[in-house]
Amino acid sequence: xxxxxxxxxxxxxxxxLVMAAYLWSIGRQVRNLRDxxxxxxxxxxxxxxxxxxxxxxxxxxxxxx
Amino acid sequence: xMQTSWHGSTGSRLAVAVGxxxxxxxxxxxxxxxxxxxxxxLQGDVQRILYLHVxxxxxxxxxxxxxxxxxxxxxxxxxxxxxxxxxxxAEIGLVFTTLVLLTGSLWGKPIxxxxxxxxxxxxxxxxxxxxxxxxxxxxxxxxxxxxxxxxAAVLGIFGFVDVPIIYxxxxxxxxxxxxxxxxxxxxxxPGSMLATLLVSLAAFTLLYxxxxxxxxxxxxxxxxxxxxxYRLYERQAEREIRExxxxx
Numbered sequence: 001x002x003x004x005x006x007x008x009x010x011x012x013x014x015x016x017l018v019m020a021a022y023l024w025s026i027g028r029q030v031r032n033l034r035d036x037x038x039x040x041x042x043x044x045x046x047x048x049x050x051x052x053x054x055x056x057x058x059x060x061x062x063x064x065x
Numbered sequence: 066x067m068q069t070s071w072h073g074s075t076g077s078r079l080a081v082a083v084g085x086x087x088x089x090x091x092x093x094x095x096x097x098x099x100x101x102x103x104x105x106x107l108q109g110d111v112q113r114i115l116y117l118h119v120x121x122x123x124x125x126x127x128x129x130x131x132x133x134x135x136x137x138x139x140x141x142x143x144x145x146x147x148x149x150x151x152x153x154x155a156e157i158g159l160v161f162t163t164l165v166l167l168t169g170s171l172w173g174k175p176i177x178x179x180x181x182x183x184x185x186x187x188x189x190x191x192x193x194x195x196x197x198x199x200x201x202x203x204x205x206x207x208x209x210x211x212x213x214x215x216x217a218a219v220l221g222i223f224g225f226v227d228v229p230i231i232y233x234x235x236x237x238x239x240x241x242x243x244x245x246x247x248x249x250x251x252x253x254x255p256g257s258m259l260a261t262l263l264v265s266l267a268a269f270t271l272l273y274x275x276x277x278x279x280x281x282x283x284x285x286x287x288x289x290x291x292x293x294x295y296r297l298y299e300r301q302a303e304r305e306i307r308e309x310x311x312x313x
Binding site for chain 1: 109110111113114117118121160163164167168171172174175272276279280283286287290293294297
């Protein structure tokens with residue numbers, strides 16, 4: 001590999017690594033937000049429903065069963 | 066039940082279509098960069114960095130233009146949607162400007178013999194990077210979201226002034242940096258190279274559109290969650306006060 005080709009290789013490698021990492025971080029943010037929404041939905045259910053009632057997730061699971 | 070814009074939005078068919086089109090165009094662009102386009106007579110293969118560097122710069126400028134428009138929209142209408150798009154775009158712009166500086170440096174070393182020089186184009190681009198780094202620092206230091214959005218909008222508007230300065234810097238000052246490759250009087254490169262550059266520009270623009278959509282939905286959902294949490298705590302506090310009153 002000539003000296004110049006190494007610069008070309010590194011430029012593309014760095015660019016694609018950074019873009020892949022950025023796309024991955026966006027995916028992770030979406031997953032975290034999804035978890036947060038679910039946690040809030042459970043919190044809302046616990047506030048509104050009587051203490052013995054199942055959580056929304058538990059209710060959904062039992063309705064599928 | 067909490068309803069957020071996240072529900073079904075990120076997976077919307079349009080976003081998926083744009084993302085798929087961006088990936089497909091990127092594959093074509095990569096083929097053209099390494100196979101279709103001939104090596105440059107003077108610079109050799111290292112000139113191929115240009116097919117990456119120029120589209121990255123274009124997307125960075127486009128992203129800051131969207132931040133500029135979002136800032137004006139927020140100050141004018143005071144609707145958070147403008148601010149959400151502005152901050153989503155600023156983040157993408159900052160990532161792409163970082164890559165512009167890195168790829169430029171990797172091209173400069175073999176061609177100019179140095180990683181960095183205080184050339185007008187390079188210096189104004191570095192200034193742009195610092196402006197948008199400041200944009201996020203400002204947002205994190207101001208605790209009130211409305212004030213943070215207002216200050217950031219002002220910085221986003223004034224910061225954008227640097228973009229036309231960067232573009233015209235090669236005309237206004239004597240610089241090492243090459244001039245524009247596509248001008249009104251024609252392209253300064255052969256047709257195959259120009260076609261490769263245009264396909265790469267299209268691929269990166271599609272990637273930007275996809276990222277902007279995803280990031281805007283994330284920002285909107287974050288705001289909605291914060292609002293919802295606030296309402297939830299308010300209701301809880303009201304209930305505790307009511308329960309306290311009845312037990313007494």
